[in-house]
Amino acid sequence: DAGITQSPRHKVTETGTPVTLRCHQTENHRYMYWYRQDPGHGLRLIHYSYGVKDTDKGEVSDGYSVSRSKTEDFLLTLESATSSQTSVYFCAITKTSGPNTGELFFGEGSRLTVL
Amino acid sequence: RKEVEQDPGPFNVPEGATVAFNCTYSNSASQSFFWYRQDCRKEPKLLMSVYSSGNEDGRFTAQLNRASQYISLLIRDSKLSDSATYLCVVNRLGDYKLSFGAGTTVTVRA
Numbered sequence: 001d002a003g004i005t006q007s008p009r010h011k012v013t014e015t016g017t018p019v020t021l022r023c024h025q026t027e028n029h030r031y032m033y034w035y036r037q038d039p040g041h042g043l044r045l046i047h048y049s050y051g052v053k054d055t056d057k058g059e060v061s062d063g064y065s066v067s068r069s070k071t072e073d074f075l076l077t078l079e080s081a082t083s084s085q086t087s088v089y090f091c092a093i094t095k096t097s098g099p100n101t102g103e104l105f106f107g108e109g110s111r112l113t114v115l
Numbered sequence: 116r117k118e119v120e121q122d123p124g125p126f127n128v129p130e131g132a133t134v135a136f137n138c139t140y141s142n143s144a145s146q147s148f149f150w151y152r153q154d155c156r157k158e159p160k161l162l163m164s165v166y167s168s169g170n171e172d173g174r175f176t177a178q179l180n181r182a183s184q185y186i187s188l189l190i191r192d193s194k195l196s197d198s199a200t201y202l203c204v205v206n207r208l209g210d211y212k213l214s215f216g217a218g219t220t221v222t223v224r225a
Binding site for chain 1: 119123149156157158159160161202212213215216217218
């Protein structure tokens with residue numbers, strides 16, 4: 001158990017509304033990631049963080065913002081949700097100094113539906 | 116072209132059979148390779164790393180072919196519990212970004 005919790009686990013919202021997903025870890029690891037998973041695409045990196053207030057964009061960052069004000073929390077915000085953002089969102093951490101070991105530990109996922 | 120491509124399957128095999136599938140990657144600078152397993156509606160979990168010389172972990176064997184830019188996973192003596200989607204993951208040295216394939220689905224039937 002990597003001590004990662006995501007909330008909410010399920011959410012249905014309407015187009016144009018803001019949505020925030022929270023990822024919380026209990027082990028104070030430096031690196032945290034937000035991925036989305038869609039059929040046929042695999043997991044795609046949205047944003048990642050390498051420390052408090054240190055974040056960077058991934059490959060599908062448009063329409064998303066993140067914040068990390070504490071080591072343990074990494075928030076993903078959809079400022080104005082669109083139907084194309086309907087997806088399963090996974091938060092992940094790496095336990096080492098970087099991701100090169102390849103072992104990501106994932107949260108259980110947040111299933112978001114935008115109507 | 117996607118950076119990592121996998122045959123989506125599904126591969127439907129009887130218990131006890133051997134099943135193998137590949138994953139191709141497009142970036143020759145890729146340095147690290149992994150197989151993850153994802154059960155239905157669950158999070159992915161690391162199954163095994165893939166080393167240059169090939170490696171085994173019980174009934175699972177992973178191989179890397181750098182010349183042809185693919186990795187493979189072979190499952191021997193398949194169990195019902197092996198039914199899952201297997202994700203191929205590739206990383207470039209020094210890159211924070213891991214590239215995931217869309218997955219290969221394996222269904223083992225009794």
